[in-house]
Amino acid sequence: MKNLRWLTGFGILAASILFVMLYPILSLLSWQSGFLAHSFFILMLCFAMCLFRVMAGPTPADRAVAIDTLGILIVGFCAILSVPTGRDWYLDIAIAWALQSFIGALALAKYLEGRGFDE
Amino acid sequence: MNSLQHAAGMIFIVIGLGFDVFGCIGLIRLPDVYNRLQATTKCVTLGTCSILLGTFILKGLGTTGVKAILAAIFLLLTSPVAAHALARGAHKSGVKLWPKSVADKYEQDRN
Amino acid sequence: MKSKLVLFIIGFIVWALLTWPLDFQHLIVGLIVSAFVAFITGDLFSNRPHHFGHITRYIWFCYYMPMFLWQCLKANIDVALRVLNPRLPINPGIVKVKTTLRSDTGLTFLANSITLTPGTLCVDIDAEKGILYIHWIDVRTQDIDKATELIVSPFEKILKKIFE
Numbered sequence: 001m002k003n004l005r006w007l008t009g010f011g012i013l014a015a016s017i018l019f020v021m022l023y024p025i026l027s028l029l030s031w032q033s034g035f036l037a038h039s040f041f042i043l044m045l046c047f048a049m050c051l052f053r054v055m056a057g058p059t060p061a062d063r064a065v066a067i068d069t070l071g072i073l074i075v076g077f078c079a080i081l082s083v084p085t086g087r088d089w090y091l092d093i094a095i096a097w098a099l100q101s102f103i104g105a106l107a108l109a110k111y112l113e114g115r116g117f118d119e
Numbered sequence: 120m121n122s123l124q125h126a127a128g129m130i131f132i133v134i135g136l137g138f139d140v141f142g143c144i145g146l147i148r149l150p151d152v153y154n155r156l157q158a159t160t161k162c163v164t165l166g167t168c169s170i171l172l173g174t175f176i177l178k179g180l181g182t183t184g185v186k187a188i189l190a191a192i193f194l195l196l197t198s199p200v201a202a203h204a205l206a207r208g209a210h211k212s213g214v215k216l217w218p219k220s221v222a223d224k225y226e227q228d229r230n
Numbered sequence: 231m232k233s234k235l236v237l238f239i240i241g242f243i244v245w246a247l248l249t250w251p252l253d254f255q256h257l258i259v260g261l262i263v264s265a266f267v268a269f270i271t272g273d274l275f276s277n278r279p280h281h282f283g284h285i286t287r288y289i290w291f292c293y294y295m296p297m298f299l300w301q302c303l304k305a306n307i308d309v310a311l312r313v314l315n316p317r318l319p320i321n322p323g324i325v326k327v328k329t330t331l332r333s334d335t336g337l338t339f340l341a342n343s344i345t346l347t348p349g350t351l352c353v354d355i356d357a358e359k360g361i362l363y364i365h366w367i368d369v370r371t372q373d374i375d376k377a378t379e380l381i382v383s384p385f386e387k388i389l390k391k392i393f394e
Contacts, residue, residue, distance in 0.1 A: 036132075039132065039136055042136050042139070042140060043136070043139065045140065045143070046139050046140060046142075046143040049143040049144070049146060049147050050143060050146065052147065053146050053147065053155075059152065059209075059212075059214050060212070061152045061205065061208070061209035061212065061214050062152055062155065064205055064208075064209075065146070065152060065155055065156050065159060065205055066146065068159075068201055068202075068205060069142070069143070069146060069159040069163055072163050072164060072167050072194065072198060073139060073143075073163060073167065075167055075171075075190060075194060076135065076139065076166070076167040076170040076171070079167075079170050079171050079174045079187060079190070080132065080170060080174070082174065082178075082183055083174055083177055083178070088181075088182045088183040088186065091174075091182075091183055091186035091187055091190060092186070094186075094190050095186065095189065095190045095193065095248075098190060098193055098194055098197070099193070101201075102197040102198075102200070102201055105201035105204065105205060106200075106201065106204050108205070108208070109201075109204035109205045109207065109208035110204075110208065111208075112205070112208030112209055112211070112212045113207070113208045113211045113212060114211070114212060138306055138310065141306075141309070141310040141313055141314065142309075144313050144314070145309065145312075145313040148313060148318065149313070149318075149320070150320075151322075153322065153324075153351060153353070153365045154320060154322055154367060156351060157309065157349070157350075157351045157365070157367055158309050158313060160345060160346070160351065161302075161305050161306055161309050161345075161346060162306055162309055162310060164346070165302055165303070165305075165306050165346075166306075181250070181251075182250045182251060185247050185250040186247075186248065186250070189244070189247055189248065195346075196342070199341065199342040199345035199346055199352075200338070200341075200342065202345055202351065203341055203345060203351075203352050203353070206351060206352075206353045206365065207353055207354050210353060210354070216322065216323070216324070217322060220322045220323045220324075221321060221322070221323035221369045221372070222323040222324060222325060222369060222372050223323065223324045224324055224325055224326045224363065224372075225324045225326075225353060225354060225363040226324075228326075228363075
């Protein structure tokens with residue numbers, strides 16, 4: 001039963017990663033700049049490394065570090081996304097995500113120290 | 120958009136992507152939390168700032184460019200603070216250093 | 231009161247940059263919002279707001295930024311070479327260094343600079359004794375004075391002129 005649950009989780013994760021990686025290929029033809037579409041693959045590789053560290057990290061601190069890194073990478077992802085599409089509200093998402101990731105990292109650090117959230 | 124502007128922006132974006140990849144390789148390869156935090160904080164922060172600078176060069180002084188510069192300044196200010204808080208939290212929660220480490224003055228002073 | 235005024239000006243500038251093509255309606259909304267925020271949280275912003283009026287501090291800050299960015303670039307190349315080296319040449323440890331800075335802003339900027347420069351990461355600050363605990367990826371010396379000479383001293387002189 002436990003194995004089945006793990007298998008289902010990995011299946012969903014692999015399917016979502018594959019979908020996100022294949023999605024730029026489908027819309028590659030309509031974009032003007034070829035290299036920027038390929039640069040998503042490099043960032044996807046970075047995301048996969050962070051997710052590996054989240055899954056395999058021996059201590060909770062490793063997972064917190066990986067989540068913080070993932071937040072910073074997403075800011076760069078949004079910035080690259082705004083260049084070929086030409087929509088400036090991706091940068092709004094990036095700024096909001098940076099703020100939220102910073103506060104999340106502080107909350108995780110407080111949790112690691114063993115203090116409550118209301119101190 | 121002239122071609123010099125395009126080339127300069129692309130070079131900044133490529134440098135940023137390269138540093139991002141190196142930081143994430145460090146996240147995989149290095150042995151304990153503090154070393155991983157060093158690699159990710161330095162490489163990923165400056166890599167993402169470089170990508171934002173490349174976006175600014177590609178887009179010029181419009182809405183997108185100014186927002187990118189603002190995001191880069193914000194990231195440069197907040198990322199070291201988050202790293203500092205995470206390192207302190209990890210040490211207080213009892214994560215040991217790598218066994219081959221040289222010294223731990225912080226542990227000595229806390230006891 | 232002066233602290234509230236400084237926070238109002240900074241908040242208004244950030245609002246104007248966020249809604250960049252300057253527009254009359256956006257500016258009016260920004261005026262109201264930044265005045266409200268400055269009225270509520272202005273006293274928490276700065277203990278010594280008269281420091282914002284000194285011109286020499288801005289000049290030293292303009293000198294500090296390129297130096298900091300150059301150190302940051304060196305740090306990145308250093309970490310990238312260490313990570314890509316197959317033998318993984320690291321020699322980590324936590325060392326103590328001293329500092330003479332006392333103000334909160336100065337200590338924060340010193341810790342940020344140390345975190346983004348080659349091979350060092352600030353772990354904890356003891357503000358009363360002026361001691362910083364630093365994780366060093368390649369420990370060259372465990373002596374407190376030599377470590378201070380190597381890590382802190384390039385920034386401390388300039389930061390003292392900016393924030394003290």
